[in-house]
Amino acid sequence: MKTTLVTLLAAVLCVEQAYPFMCYVCQEQESNKNCLTISICAEKDKYCVTVRNNIGTKPNKPKYVISKMCSPTCPATSQQQNQTSRSVSCCEKPLCNVNGVSSKQSRYGVMSLGVLTAIAYIFACGL
Incomplete structure (x- = not known):
């Protein structure tokens, strides 16, 4: 059973398009x-x-x-008006x-969180 879960997890991590593309909104x-x-x-x-x-009203705040x-x-990456x-x-x-920053650390952190959530869900459902 554990071997199956590990194999499934490895497949999901290796095949990026196997699941829907998601973003924070x-x-x-x-x-x-x-x-x-x-x-x-x-x-x-x-x-x-x-x-x-x-949209600040004060320069210091x-x-x-x-x-x-x-x-x-x-x-476009940036604009300035008035x-x-x-x-x-x-x-x-x-x-x-x-967090609005596309760094490797944030990507790996989010992916790790998603993987842990999936594993917890699998065990909670008894699969």
């Missing part, structure tokens, strides 16, 4: 902790995107709103936009 939240909703992306979507808009989404393309600015980060791995 939210619209104009003031904190990243409110941007942890997971969504299955459309088949055409290849990127997880995080957009951070600086900027105010940000964060939006996360699935996207078929990576939008007193507002926009920062965009894109990544191409499932759930890689957890």
Whole structure:
């Protein structure tokens, strides 16, 4: 039984497209902790995107709103208009936009969390 689970887990990790592409999604939240909703992306979507808009009213205390989404393309990386600015980060791995930074550490952390959750679910269901 354990050998079967290990084999299945190895297959899932090696075949990236065997499961749906997922990203974190939210619209104009003031904190990243409110941007942890997971969504299955459309088949055409290849990127997880995080957009951070600086809508601050004071130079020393900027105010940000964060939006996360699935996207078929990576939008322009930054823009500045008057007193507002926009920062965009894109990544191409499932759930890689957890914190808006596409680093290897965050990708591996999210993947590890997903694998642990899957294993816990398998054992909880008695499979």
